Every structure is written in C-alpha cells, then in structure tokens.
Amino acid sequence: MFGVTILGNNSAVPAYNRHPTAQIVTIEDQLILLDCGEGTQMQIAKFKIRWSRIKYIFISHLHGDHYFGLIGLITSMCLMGREDDLNIYGPAVLEQIIKIQLEAADTNMSFKINFNPLTKEGLIVDEMKFTVETFSTQHRIECHGFIIKEKKKARKINKETIHQYHIPTYFFEKLKDGEDYITKEGLLIKNEWVTLPNTLGRSYAFSGDTLYDERIAELVKGVQILYHETTYLKNMTENAFKRFHSTTHQAASIALKAQVGKLLIGHFSSKYESLNVFLEEAREVFENTHLALEGVTYRLLSK
Amino acid sequence: MFGVTILGNNSAVPAYNRHPTAQIVTIEDQLILLDCGEGTQMQIAKFKIRWSRIKYIFISHLHGDHYFGLIGLITSMCLMGREDDLNIYGPAVLEQIIKIQLEAADTNMSFKINFNPLTKEGLIVDEMKFTVETFSTQHRIECHGFIIKEKKKARKINKETIHQYHIPTYFFEKLKDGEDYITKEGLLIKNEWVTLPNTLGRSYAFSGDTLYDERIAELVKGVQILYHETTYLKNMTENAFKRFHSTTHQAASIALKAQVGKLLIGHFSSKYESLNVFLEEAREVFENTHLALEGVTYRLLSK
Numbered sequence: 001m002f003g004v005t006i007l008g009n010n011s012a013v014p015a016y017n018r019h020p021t022a023q024i025v026t027i028e029d030q031l032i033l034l035d036c037g038e039g040t041q042m043q044i045a046k047f048k049i050r051w052s053r054i055k056y057i058f059i060s061h062l063h064g065d066h067y068f069g070l071i072g073l074i075t076s077m078c079l080m081g082r083e084d085d086l087n088i089y090g091p092a093v094l095e096q097i098i099k100i101q102l103e104a105a106d107t108n109m110s111f112k113i114n115f116n117p118l119t120k121e122g123l124i125v126d127e128m129k130f131t132v133e134t135f136s137t138q139h140r141i142e143c144h145g146f147i148i149k150e151k152k153k154a155r156k157i158n159k160e161t162i163h164q165y166h167i168p169t170y171f172f173e174k175l176k177d178g179e180d181y182i183t184k185e186g187l188l189i190k191n192e193w194v195t196l197p198n199t200l201g202r203s204y205a206f207s208g209d210t211l212y213d214e215r216i217a218e219l220v221k222g223v224q225i226l227y228h229e230t231t232y233l234k235n236m237t238e239n240a241f242k243r244f245h246s247t248t249h250q251a252a253s254i255a256l257k258a259q260v261g262k263l264l265i266g267h268f269s270s271k272y273e274s275l276n277v278f279l280e281e282a283r284e285v286f287e288n289t290h291l292a293l294e295g296v297t298y299r300l301l302s303k
Numbered sequence: 304m305f306g307v308t309i310l311g312n313n314s315a316v317p318a319y320n321r322h323p324t325a326q327i328v329t330i331e332d333q334l335i336l337l338d339c340g341e342g343t344q345m346q347i348a349k350f351k352i353r354w355s356r357i358k359y360i361f362i363s364h365l366h367g368d369h370y371f372g373l374i375g376l377i378t379s380m381c382l383m384g385r386e387d388d389l390n391i392y393g394p395a396v397l398e399q400i401i402k403i404q405l406e407a408a409d410t411n412m413s414f415k416i417n418f419n420p421l422t423k424e425g426l427i428v429d430e431m432k433f434t435v436e437t438f439s440t441q442h443r444i445e446c447h448g449f450i451i452k453e454k455k456k457a458r459k460i461n462k463e464t465i466h467q468y469h470i471p472t473y474f475f476e477k478l479k480d481g482e483d484y485i486t487k488e489g490l491l492i493k494n495e496w497v498t499l500p501n502t503l504g505r506s507y508a509f510s511g512d513t514l515y516d517e518r519i520a521e522l523v524k525g526v527q528i529l530y531h532e533t534t535y536l537k538n539m540t541e542n543a544f545k546r547f548h549s550t551t552h553q554a555a556s557i558a559l560k561a562q563v564g565k566l567l568i569g570h571f572s573s574k575y576e577s578l579n580v581f582l583e584e585a586r587e588v589f590e591n592t593h594l595a596l597e598g599v600t601y602r603l604l605s606k
Contacts, residue, residue, distance in 0.1 A: 013379045014345050038375040039342045042317050062407040064378045068371075072341040075367045076316045093407050100403065104365040104396050106444050141409050 002027050002150055002202050003299040004034075004225065006266065006292045007043040011231050011245075012065050014039070015270035019294060020065035023227070024049050025148055025204060026297075027130050033057045033073075034146060034206050040069035041076050047295050052082060056125065058132070059090030060208035061143035067094070071101045074113070082111045089124060089134070091142050092117035118144050130201075135219045137210035139244045145208040147220060150300075153198035154178075155191070162194050202300040205260075209267065211241055212250035217257035224300045226260040227292060229267035234281050248278050252285035266292030305330050305453055305505050306602040307337075307528065309569065309595045310346040314534050314548075315368050317342070318573035322597060323368035326530070327352050328451055328507060329600075330433050336360040336376075337449060337509050343372035344379050350598050355385060359428065359435070362393030363511035364446035370397070374404045377416070385414045392427060392437070394445050395420035421447050433504075438522045440513035442547045448511040450523060453504035453603075457481075461499045468492050505603040508563075512570065514544055515553035520560035527603045529563040530595060532570035537584050551581050555588030569595030 003026050008019030020037025024044075031053040033040075044051050051073075059067045067090070077086070088094070095115045102109065116124065118134055125132035133147045154176035167181050167189065175181065181189040205220035207228040220226050231245035240247045246254075248265065255263035263286050265278055272278070275291050282289040290298065306329050311322030323340025327347075334356040336343075347354050354376075362370045370393070380389070391397070398418045405412065419427065421437055428435035436450045457479035470484050470492065478484065484492040508523035510531040523529050534548035543550045549557075551568065558566035566589050568581055575581070578594050585592040593601065 013382050014348065038372065039345060042342060045317065062404075064375055064404070064408060068375045068378075069341065072367055072371045075371075079316050091407070093403070097400075097403055097407065100396070100400055101365075101367070104394070104400065104444075105367060141407075 001299070003297045004204055005047065005049065005297040006294050007040055007047065008037050009266040009268060009292045009294055011267045011269050013270045016273050018268065019043055021267060022069065023206065027150065029053065030055055032148065035060055035066040036070040036073055037065045038068040041073045051077065055084070055087060057086065057088045058146050059094060060145065061139060061141055062091050062094060063141065063209070071098060074098065075105070075107060078107055078110050085112045085114055087114045087116065089116045089118055137208045137216065138213050139209045143208045143210065145206055145216065147203060147205045147223065149203040150201035152201045155195040156198050158194055158196045165189050165194060167194065199302040202302065204300060209244065210246060211244045212246050214257065217254045220258045220260065222259055224261040225264060225298060226255050226258060227264040227266060228254055230265040230278055230282065231267050231269045233277060248281035249285050252282040252289060255286040261288065263289040264292045264298060265289060306600045307507055308350065308352065308600040309597050310343055310350065311340050312569040312571060312595045312597055314570045314572050316573045319576050321571065322346055324570060325372065326509065330453065332356065333358055335451065338363055338369040339373040339376055340368045341371040344376045354380065358387070358390060360389065360391045361449050362397060363448065364442060364444055365394050365397060366444065366512070374401060377401065378408070378410060381410055381413045388415045388417055390417045390419065392419045392421055440511045440519065441516050442512045446511045446513065448509055448513070448519065450506060450508045450526065452506040455504045457501060458498035459501050461497055465497050468497060470497065502605040505605065507603060512547065513549060514547045515549050517560065520557045523561045523563065525562055527564040528567060528601060529558050529561060530567040530569060531557055533568040533581055533585065534570050534572045536580060551584035552588050555585040555592060558589040564591065566592040567595045567601060568592060
C-alpha cells in the first residue's frame with residue numbers, strides 16, 4: 001500500500017471542524033508524517049493511525065498551523081513507551097523549540113530523536129523502499145516541500161521464456177537486477193530475453209506553503225499525486241501573492257505544467273465554509289483534481 | 304455571573320474524547336483561562352467562549368497537557384487581530400518558550416503580552432472585582448495552584464430605614480463603603496442604621512497537579528468550589544504518590560478538611576474509560592463532589 005491520509009486540510013485558525021495541516025503517507029508498513037498542526041495526535045487517534053509506525057516526520061515550516069502539534073505528539077509517544085528512533089526533518093531552529101519544551105517538562109525520553117535540519121535541496125532519505133527529496137518554496141518564512149518516491153522496482157522474471165534457458169535459480173536475483181547470464185559453455189543469455197521491466201515507482205509530492213512558482217512544476221514533474229496548497233479562490237490572486245499563498249487556478253496550473261496524475265488541494269482559508277468552489281475552479285484548469293478531505297486515504301496505484 | 308467552564312478534564316494523553324486541562328473562569332464580563340492543553344483553542348470555539356474577553360491566562364506547570372495549546376491560542380488571537388493586552392502567568396521559562404516560537408514564525412504581534420513569572424506565593428492579581436492568589440504544589444516539576452476571589456461587596460442601602468433620615472443621594476456611595484453620615488445639625492447617623500451587609504465574595508480554587516498535601520486544605524479553606532485533581536482511583540495511592548498525583552479519596556479529604564462548598568474533580572488518567580467510580584469514591588468522603596465535565600459551567604452562587 002502506498003497512500004496518503006489527510007489529517008488536516010485547513011490553514012491558520014481551525015474552522016468548520018477542519019484541522020491544521022497534517023498528512024500520513026503510508027508505504028507498506030512504514031508511516032511518514034508530513035507537517036503536524038495542533039491536534040494532530042487527536043486526529044491520529046480518531047483515524048486509528050498506528051503511530052508507533054511513524055518513523056519519519058517532515059515539517060515544512062514553522063508557522064504554527066504546520067507544527068504546533070509536534071511537541072504533544074512526541075510527548076505522547078514517550079508516555080506510551082515508544083522505543084524506536086524518530087527521525088525529524090525541519091528548519092534548524094525547530095530542534096531548540098523541541099529541546100526547551102522537553103527540558104521544561106523534565107521529560108524522560110523513552111526513545112531517541114534524530115533531528116535533521118533542512119539546509120539544502122535534494123535527497124534527504126534513502127530507504128530500502130523509497131526516497132525523500134526536499135525543495136525550497138517561496139513563503140513568508142523558510143519553507144520546504146517534499147517528494148516521496150517509491151524506488152523503481154527490479155525487473156520481473158519472464159515466466160514464458162525463462163524455461164527455454166538453463167539458468168540456475170540462485171542467479172534469478174541477479175537477473176532481476178538486470179544482469180546478463182553466461183552459460184558454462186560461454187553462451188551469452190541477454191537479460192531482456194528472460195525478464196520483463198517492472199512497474200515504475202510511484203511518487204507523491206507535497207508542496208508546503210508557497211506562492212505560485214513554476215519552478216515547482218519542474219521539480220515535481222510527472223509525480224502520480226501532487227498535493228498543492230490552495231489557500232484562496234481565484235479572485236484572490238493579489239491577496240494570495242501578498243501572503244505567499246496560492247489560488248485554485250495557480251495550483252491547477254502547476255499540476256498541468258508538471259503533468260501529474262492527480263492533484264490534491266488543501267490548506268483552505270478559514271474564511272471559506274464550503275469547499276465545492278475550490279474543486280470547481282481547480283477543475284477548470286486541471287480535470288483530475290480532488291479535495292484533500294480529512295480522514296480520506298488517497299491511494300497511489302501502480303501503473 | 305461567576306462560574307467555571309471545563310474545556311478539558313483529562314490528564315496526559317487525550318483519550319475517550321476527553322481533552323487535556325483547560326478551564327475558563329467567568330467573572331461578569333471578564334474571562335480567565337486556567338491552563339491551556341493542546342486543542343484548547345478548538346474547545347474554546349466549540350463551546351462558544353468569547354476569547355477576545357480572555358484577559359488573564361494562568362499556567363500551573365510545564366507538563367504538556369497543561370500548556371501545549373497556549374502558543375496556538377496566542378497565534379490565533381493575533382490572526383484575529385486582538386488588540387488588548389494579554390496577561391500570562393506561569394513558570395519563568397514559559398516566556399522563552401513563547402518567544403522562540405513567535406520569532407520562528409516571524410509573527411506580527413497585534414497585541415502586547417505581559418508575562419509574569421510565578422516566583423512566590425500570594426496575591427498576583429488585584430482587579431476591581433476580584434483577586435487572584437497563587438500557591439505552590441508538590442509535583443514532579445514546579446507547579447502552582449490558584450485561588451480566584453470575588454472582592455467582598457460593598458454594603459447595601461437598607462430600603463426600609465433609609466427614608467427615615469434625610470441623607471442626600473450623593474452620599475449613598477460612601478454609605479455603601481461603610482461611612483457614617485453627619486447631618487448639617489451635627490447629628491450622627493450610624494452606617495448600620497441605614498445599610499445592610501452584602502453577601503460575602505465568592506471564591507474558586509484550582510489545585511494544579513499535586514500529590515496529597517494537607518497544606519492545600521489550609522490555603523483553600525472555605526472556598527465555594529474547589530477543583531482538585533484526581534488522576535487515580537483510591538486503590539492507586541502508591542502510584543499516585545510516585546507520580547506526584549492524587550486519588551479520589553485524597554482530593555475529597557482535602558475538600559473535607561478545607562470545608563469547601565463543593566468539590567470538582569478532574570485530570571482523569573487515560574487508563575479509565577468510565578468516570579462514575581471517581582464520583583462514587585470521592586463521595587464516600589465528601590458528599591458534594593461533582594465530576595468536572597467538558598462543556599459544563601459550574602456556577603458560584605452568592606450566599
């Protein structure tokens with residue numbers, strides 16, 4: 001399973017029972033938390049997320065609606081006796097913010113936090129099954145987006161052709177890695193005769209908060225699902241620019257330029273009660289747009 | 304109106320839709336917030352508290368379930384354009400915790416925060432209509448309790464006797480303050496002939512987190528409502544002591560010794576789903592005990 005579960009889709013002040021930004025990305029048995037607004041631990045409990053499995057937390061920036069729930073989540077993990085390391089990535093000063101609060105509470109840490117300040121763009125996590133890359137966005141303060149890519153899978157054994165050749169089974173793993181086989185007699189058996197290409201790795205991009213920035217379209221080119229913030233409707237372009245946020249049309253334009261599979265929109269301003277207009281406007285530019293709805297899991301499917 | 308509205312009655316990890324500690328004390332048109340666990344701003348919105356009227360915030364101690372919602376509340380107050388000063392009282396390091404987070408977000412403060420570190424016991428607020436006193440409790444880290452006392456009201460004009468004397472109405476305010484009146488002819492009209500004593504000031508005490516401490520009974524003697532934490536049931540006395548918390552019987556014993564009017568119990572451990580046993584056990588010792596239930600306002604009535 002590769003999917004993203006929305007825990008919060010609102011910006012700034014909570015409103016209409018919408019919560020500040022937080023998303024859980026599931027890649028098989030591992031969970032990644034993207035941003036952690038106030039109340040995220042309650043949303044995690046509500047939607048029955050197995051929080052012991054959260055191994056990575058990425059914080060896009062230090063506006064409260066993206067991280068005020070982090071210290072509570074860490075503290076609750078301690079109270080529940082977590083032992084596994086937790087890897088947190090975010091702006092450098094976040095480390096001090098966590099430290100001063102853990103010290104004030106005289107918290108007995110039951111696990112280790114590996115804090116990694118986000119200092120440059122590019123690869124930040126290289127796991128067996130996926131990678132995470134980060135990029136900078138244009139916001140009022142330092143802000144980061146993230147791209148999570150499933151690793152390109154190995155080739156598959158071609159069951160229709162493999163029996164025509166006498167290749168020992170111990171060599172099958174090397175075949176999957178793309179190697180050719182040479183028989184004892186010195187005969188070359190080309191890899192593509194006995195294997196098939198596997199599906200492409202799936203990928204999810206999270207925009208962070210940002211004003212309209214075509215550079216993002218280049219960076220997230222071809223991802224299956226792009227989450228792009230849409231704080232405002234299209235008639236608020238000027239306001240969005242002033243506040244370093246994006247509108248529906250802008251988010252959808254990025255999705256179109258980047259030729260992504262699907263666009264998820266969220267980070268809705270508290271001034272809007274109904275979200276339908278967000279969807280209608282974004283679809284004027286990019287048809288396969290969906291609202292990031294709390295509690296819903298959007299799956300990334302193999303091509 | 305003098306009353307206390309419970310926003311959260313749970314300890315540590317949120318559970319069973321119970322929230323961490325936060326209470327709103329209303330004294331006529333002024334609001335006081337006692338503690339501010341994570342999600343307090345959502346509870347304030349849910350129970351339609353007029354947060355622009357919150358003038359004072361008191362934080363008992365720096366365990367997360369008592370203050371992790373403070374920074375979010377302050378930030379939201381800014382986003383909504385609050386202009387009035389906000390007076391915050393708490394352990395000294397709280398000032399730095401607030402500051403580092405406001406700076407990280409590059410927050411444009413729309414109002415001034417007057418931060419007052421709690422350094423000694425006694426009077427900390429002296430308002431027209433009420434006072435606030437603080438006292439130290441025995442907890443794993445520095446912790447404070449608070450007593451809010453309505454000021455003793457002025458005397459009332461005795462409508463049955465006032466007409467027997469020719470006292471000009473401009474002097475009525477002085478009569479209420481207890482002064483005698485001397486007529487132009489030099490005749491003394493004693494205050495008690497024309498006024499009646501008013502009701503005693505009402506009072507509310509909030510225990511903070513504490514182990515069983517008989518000193519608290521002395522400090523809160525005779526208050527109308529005492530809120531005392533009861534993290535555990537009576538069979539957990541040893542555990543309560545180890546963790547610097549109180550049991551049902553201990554809280555009720557303090558209420559009994561202090562001869563308070565009513566005992567409110569809260570700060571329930573997340574290990575308990577049902578709260579009925581808390582009530583039953585506390586009532587074995589102190590009959591007029593009530594559960595501090597979220598969303599309920601407990602009124603302090605004039606005697």
